[in-house]
Amino acid sequence: MKRILAVLAALILAVFALTACSDNNDSSDNDSADHDGMAMTSMAMTSMPMTSMPTSMSMPSMPLGMSTPGASSMGIVISGFEYSTPESVMPGQVLTIQNNDTVEHSVTSDTAGLFNEDIEAGETETITVPNEPGTYTFHCTYHPSMRGTLTVK
Numbered sequence: 001m002k003r004i005l006a007v008l009a010a011l012i013l014a015v016f017a018l019t020a021c022s023d024n025n026d027s028s029d030n031d032s033a034d035h036d037g038m039a040m041t042s043m044a045m046t047s048m049p050m051t052s053m054p055t056s057m058s059m060p061s062m063p064l065g066m067s068t069p070g071a072s073s074m075g076i077v078i079s080g081f082e083y084s085t086p087e088s089v090m091p092g093q094v095l096t097i098q099n100n101d102t103v104e105h106s107v108t109s110d111t112a113g114l115f116n117e118d119i120e121a122g123e124t125e126t127i128t129v130p131n132e133p134g135t136y137t138f139h140c141t142y143h144p145s146m147r148g149t150l151t152v153k
Contacts, residue, residue, distance in 0.1 A: 076148065078105050078119065083138075083148035091152050093129045105146065110137040 075095035077084040089095060099105050099119040107127060108116045114136065115127040130136060133152050140146035 076107060076150075078146075081143060081146055083107075083146060085148050085150060088151040088153045089129045091129060091131045091133060094126050095129055095150075096124055096126050098124050104142060106141045107138050107148070108141050110139060116141075 075086050075089065075093075076097040077100060078098065079100040081101065097107050097117060097119050099121060102121045104118060104120050106116065106118045107125075114130055115138070117125045117127050118141075119125045129150065129152055136150045136152065138148050138150065
């Protein structure tokens with residue numbers, strides 16, 4: 001009995017597969033034009049190779065701390081809900097922030113009013129480093145466990 005059911009199920013599946021793949025020549029000219037257009041669209045979509053999106057962005061080729069004063073450089077990189085910062089930066093330097101995560105982050109100074117920049121996922125923004133040498137801590141307003149430090153020399 002089980003064999004009969006298995007053979008019957010296989011036959012039903014084969015009939016559905018053949019019916020789905022067959023061309024319907026009984027339709028009128030208008031229907032045929034619509035059908036052919038859909039078939040071409042369907043064929044084009046199914047015969048396209050599937051490719052994947054990049055999972056990460058390339059890192060800068062220049063070391064993080066290397067830049068001339070006042071020049072924009074890759075300074076803070078956000079990836080994996082962590083900040084990567086240069087060893088030190090120059091007073092008044094324009095610092096680039098690259099958010100490599102898939103969510104929005106911020107670079108917000110713990111000292112009110114120094115800097116506060118929101119960076120959308122995959123985007124780049126800049127901040128101007130304070131003119132006074134010192135150590136400045138910052139955080140992400142969206143993810144309080146994210147903390148970083150900028151050393152201005």
